[in-house]
Amino acid sequence: MIPFELAEPKSLTEAIKLLAPDDAMVRPIAGGTALMLMMKAGVFHPTRLVSLGKIEKKYSGIAAGKDGLRIGAMTTLSALEQSLDMKKLAPVITRTLRTLSNVRVRNVATVGGALAHADPHMDLPPVLIALGASMSIAGPSGERELAVEDLFTGYYETVLQKNELIAEVRVPSQDGTRAAYMKVTTGSADDWPALGVAVALQSDGNAVKSARVVVSAATSKAMRLPGAEAALAGQRIDDKILARAGEAAANEADFIADVRGSVSYKRELLRVYIGRAVRAALESGAH
Amino acid sequence: MTARTIHFTLNGAPVTADIKPHHNLVELLQTHFGLTGARESCGQGLCGCCTVLVDGRAVSGCLFLAVRIDGTEVVTIEGLDAGGKLNPMQEAFVETGAFQCGYCTPGFILMANQLLDAHPDPDDDQIRHYLSGNLCRCAAYPQIIDAVKLAAKKRKTIAA
Numbered sequence: 001m002i003p004f005e006l007a008e009p010k011s012l013t014e015a016i017k018l019l020a021p022d023d024a025m026v027r028p029i030a031g032g033t034a035l036m037l038m039m040k041a042g043v044f045h046p047t048r049l050v051s052l053g054k055i056e057k058k059y060s061g062i063a064a065g066k067d068g069l070r071i072g073a074m075t076t077l078s079a080l081e082q083s084l085d086m087k088k089l090a091p092v093i094t095r096t097l098r099t100l101s102n103v104r105v106r107n108v109a110t111v112g113g114a115l116a117h118a119d120p121h122m123d124l125p126p127v128l129i130a131l132g133a134s135m136s137i138a139g140p141s142g143e144r145e146l147a148v149e150d151l152f153t154g155y156y157e158t159v160l161q162k163n164e165l166i167a168e169v170r171v172p173s174q175d176g177t178r179a180a181y182m183k184v185t186t187g188s189a190d191d192w193p194a195l196g197v198a199v200a201l202q203s204d205g206n207a208v209k210s211a212r213v214v215v216s217a218a219t220s221k222a223m224r225l226p227g228a229e230a231a232l233a234g235q236r237i238d239d240k241i242l243a244r245a246g247e248a249a250a251n252e253a254d255f256i257a258d259v260r261g262s263v264s265y266k267r268e269l270l271r272v273y274i275g276r277a278v279r280a281a282l283e284s285g286a287h
Numbered sequence: 288m289t290a291r292t293i294h295f296t297l298n299g300a301p302v303t304a305d306i307k308p309h310h311n312l313v314e315l316l317q318t319h320f321g322l323t324g325a326r327e328s329c330g331q332g333l334c335g336c337c338t339v340l341v342d343g344r345a346v347s348g349c350l351f352l353a354v355r356i357d358g359t360e361v362v363t364i365e366g367l368d369a370g371g372k373l374n375p376m377q378e379a380f381v382e383t384g385a386f387q388c389g390y391c392t393p394g395f396i397l398m399a400n401q402l403l404d405a406h407p408d409p410d411d412d413q414i415r416h417y418l419s420g421n422l423c424r425c426a427a428y429p430q431i432i433d434a435v436k437l438a439a440k441k442r443k444t445i446a447a
């Protein structure tokens with residue numbers, strides 16, 4: 001890798017001051033698993049990296065409260081995977097993490113990095129969007145709240161300003177939610193997926209009151225599918241309803257082709273996987 | 288860019304190194320300490336040949352900035368046979384023949400030790416889960432799984 005300067009501030013506030021609002025070559029670094037790959041591949045040449053490794057400890061812990069869980073942005077994916085609070089609140093996250101990369105990467109990669117990196121193939125964003133998670137974003141003029149579903153603007157792009165940091169992720173209580181995440185890997189089992197689908201349902205047995213449905217990997221960013229959600233809401237689930245929801249999803253998602261599949265292939269995958277994910281959620285039992 | 292001095296524990300001994308911010312952990316171990324057990328192969332976090340334990344947790348040295356080990360305890364494969372005696376996992380790998388060329392072996396052994404620290408009596412599923420990020424080009428996988436089970440038994444005997 002080419003040389004760069006490394007700053008290791010002791011606080012989040014100090015880190016924000018070391019970032020540069022107009023310079024894309026100055027970036028925060030958390031676990032570094034994504035950034036190191038980009039630097040090694042020569043696609044990113046920073047002049048300065050601002051390490052979040054030494055900021056306040058409170059940003060690397062998980063706290064359970066009445067209204068859900070607060071996860072510090074520097075919490076590692078391993079800590080999240082092993083968190084009993086997380087497993088109780090939303091076992092779908094625990095399950096998702098088991099097939100997210102490998103133990104070594106999870107030991108180092110952080111929740112903040114897993115969101116800010118904004119690679120549409122990543123697993124946590126669709127699940128967090130389905131669960132209605134939000135973030136606290138810290139910048140020079142204080143903190144603001146942002147829903148995870150409003151974070152992504154495109155392929156590797158977010159609404160974050162260059163001098164803003166994700167400070168915390170909040171997953172609200174999931175009383176009665178049934179959720180599932182499915183990823184379709186077309187190469188080897190641990191390859192990046194051609195499609196990710198996350199669903200979170202409020203339901204009474206087979207009768208769905210409301211649904212949140214999110215697609216990822218097949219599209220340039222993780223996004224909700226309102227047409228599919230509407231096709232499921234207020235319905236008793238059967239093959240006809242699932243076919244209708246799959247059809248709505250296939251029509252509304254904005255697919256992109258890549259080495260893992262063409263647009264038409266991904267459209268067919270989504271059409272089918274909407275139904276599989278809904279059934280998996282219904283079978284998963286309520287959170 | 289300016290070098291900085293870091294202090295850490297390497298295989299039990301306190302050490303110091305002057306390093307540049309853009310060096311990774313494998314480069315540090317090889318160039319400053321002559322330790323070649325952690326080696327860079329894929330360089331992308333996928334294969335596990337560069338596995339190092341930092342504060343007891345396995346990381347990919349190829350994706351880990353060396354400066355981050357300031358103040359930590361680092362263990363490499365070279366640190367496992369302290370006192371001249373092989374660690375139970377090393378013994379088990381030898382006894383089951385869990386390698387051919389041996390290139391991947393340090394990574395497998397370190398990761399398998401982390402597995403047994405978390406799950407002293409792992410089932411096949413847990414073994415596969417922990418080792419899914421370690422690749423063996425010689426495909427010694429069946430023997431590796433046998434080795435992990437044998438090491439679990441050995442550790443229990445030692446603990447008893």
Ligand SMILES: Cc1cc2nc3c(=O)[nH]c(=O)nc-3n(C[C@H](O)[C@H](O)[C@H](O)COP(=O)(O)OP(=O)(O)OC[C@H]3O[C@@H](n4cnc5c(N)ncnc54)[C@H](O)[C@@H]3O)c2cc1C
Nearest residue numbers: 030031032033034035101110112113114116122123166332
């Ligand atoms: C071998 C390998 C396999 C992988 N497999 C998977 C997989 O199966 N599924 C999957 O989902 N992911 C996978 N990943 C990607 C992995 O999840 C990301 O690399 C990781 O989550 C990034 O987190 P990090 O802390 O290392 O981020 P870093 O590399 O430190 O940073 C990533 C980006 O986020 C920014 N950033 C970091 N923290 C913050 C913050 N708090 N606020 C604002 N910006 C921030 C950085 O500036 C940078 O742009 C894999 C990665 C590797 C190396």
Ligand code: FES
Nearest residue numbers: 328330334335349
């Ligand atoms: S060389 Fe680091 S994981 Fe392959």
Ligand code: FES
Nearest residue numbers: 387389423424425
């Ligand atoms: S023994 Fe040769 S790569 Fe594993």
